[in-house]
Amino acid sequence: MPLDLVFKNVRLVGREAPCDLGVADGRIVAIESRIAADAPVEDLGGRLAVAGFVETHIHLDKSCILDRCRSEQGTLAEAIAQVAAAKRDFTEDDVYTRAKRTLEKAILQGTTRMRTHVEVDPRIGLTSFRAIRRLKRDYAYAIDLDVCVFPQEGLLNDPGAEELLVQCCEEGADTIGGCPYTDADPHGQIARIFAIAKRYDLDVDFHLDFDLDPTWTHLDEVCRQTDRFGWGGRVAIGHVTKLSAMPEAARAAAARKLADAGVALTVLPATDLFLMGRGHDHDVPRGVTPAHRLAAQGVTCSIATNNVLNPFTPFGDCSMVRIANLYANVAQLGRAAELETCLDLITAAPARLMNLADYGIAVGNPADLVVLDAQDPAGAIAELAVPLAGWKRGRRTFSRAPAVLHRECVPAG
Numbered sequence: 001m002p003l004d005l006v007f008k009n010v011r012l013v014g015r016e017a018p019c020d021l022g023v024a025d026g027r028i029v030a031i032e033s034r035i036a037a038d039a040p041v042e043d044l045g046g047r048l049a050v051a052g053f054v055e056t057h058i059h060l061d062k063s064c065i066l067d068r069c070r071s072e073q074g075t076l077a078e079a080i081a082q083v084a085a086a087k088r089d090f091t092e093d094d095v096y097t098r099a100k101r102t103l104e105k106a107i108l109q110g111t112t113r114m115r116t117h118v119e120v121d122p123r124i125g126l127t128s129f130r131a132i133r134r135l136k137r138d139y140a141y142a143i144d145l146d147v148c149v150f151p152q153e154g155l156l157n158d159p160g161a162e163e164l165l166v167q168c169c170e171e172g173a174d175t176i177g178g179c180p181y182t183d184a185d186p187h188g189q190i191a192r193i194f195a196i197a198k199r200y201d202l203d204v205d206f207h208l209d210f211d212l213d214p215t216w217t218h219l220d221e222v223c224r225q226t227d228r229f230g231w232g233g234r235v236a237i238g239h240v241t242k243l244s245a246m247p248e249a250a251r252a253a254a255a256r257k258l259a260d261a262g263v264a265l266t267v268l269p270a271t272d273l274f275l276m277g278r279g280h281d282h283d284v285p286r287g288v289t290p291a292h293r294l295a296a297q298g299v300t301c302s303i304a305t306n307n308v309l310n311p312f313t314p315f316g317d318c319s320m321v322r323i324a325n326l327y328a329n330v331a332q333l334g335r336a337a338e339l340e341t342c343l344d345l346i347t348a349a350p351a352r353l354m355n356l357a358d359y360g361i362a363v364g365n366p367a368d369l370v371v372l373d374a375q376d377p378a379g380a381i382a383e384l385a386v387p388l389a390g391w392k393r394g395r396r397t398f399s400r401a402p403a404v405l406h407r408e409c410v411p412a413g
Contacts, residue, residue, distance in 0.1 A: 026393035052112025060099035095131035110387035150177030232262025259298035302350035
């Protein structure tokens with residue numbers, strides 16, 4: 001088969017020696033020690049390549065609004081209230097412009113697949129949803145965007161919210177989510193979200209258990225409804241900071257429930273560190289659930305960004321490598337195998353969470369490739385490796401030159 005492009009001297013996760021990749025019609029058609037072909041060549045110089053980072057939980061619609069909000073207490077309640085007030089003035093073009101800024105950062109940082117949560121309620125209506133749908137279309141050349149609609153401020157206690165969610169599903173939402181802890185009837189919300197998901201055959205992704213009180217949880221109800229609807233493998237939960245406050249035995253029991261029900265978990269280190277533990281004046285808890293431990297117990301896990309430049313997280317550059325490195329610091333992971341797990345939590349593991357059957361550098365898959373300035377997976381996380389270039393379906397989407405040290409010329413003698 002004639003090739004359109006050959007990547008030479010590529011290092012892949014799980015493969016000891018560099019190899020070559022052959023691409024035709026936007027797909028990988030060969031992975032061999034050496035490929036000789038009459039085709040354009042990209043020599044990657046023995047650097048590590050992945051199929052791009054997979055961002056499972058981000059809020060493009062409410063990114064970049066720090067100039068419109070106050071963050072004086074730094075609490076979850078304050079963040080929700082501040083964004084609720086700000087979004088009343090959102091317009092479709094405003095959401096598009098801010099989300100575009102954030103999405104372009106993510107692409108330049110090597111993200112090729114993304115699930116963005118989008119707020120839908122009677123205050124914002126379908127404004128943000130329609131802006132993000134435009135963004136999905138306009139940036140399809142560089143990133144696959146999964147749009148998850150959800151009610152941030154409640155569902156059963158917010159008349160009109162359910163009708164708007166259903167309208168989004170009619171107009172092509174990819175996933176539906178929920179936020180039970182803001183509802184007057186959390187279990188009722190969970191049941192309604194599953195019913196809508198069943199009606200439209202959509203995966204489900206909940207914001208869940210976002211506090212540090214281990215004495216109660218909505219996790220059990222999500223698992224119960226997952227079993228009831230036969231939705232195992234199609235449900236994810238984000239934050240779940242409660243798990244970080246549980247003794248190991250209780251957390252292990254919760255992990256077994258999640259694994260048995262087929263409910264996946266996304267941990268959001270930057271936001272959880274910023275918002276949790278505000279009531280402590282010493283021994284402040286991290287509030288970051290140990291995703292690697294739950295993954296070792298059979299739970300599909302990922303780590304992700306959540307918010308960028310808003311009251312939930314007043315910083316961020318959309319670098320998944322930085323998030324993975326932050327998580328490694330918080331979780332006190334330093335051995336090579338542990339750092340490799342951190343890379344997995346932003347690549348292959350979140351691809352499983354999102355049921356991406358065509359993700360990965362393998363023959364037959366799309367030629368999605370991101371080259372890191374690193375030689376191995378552990379080094380990529382430990383040294384915050386910079387993404388140098390990316391291709392989506394065999395087409396280059398971004399590039400940056402490696403840093404060069406310019407030595408001062410000192411005259412001889």
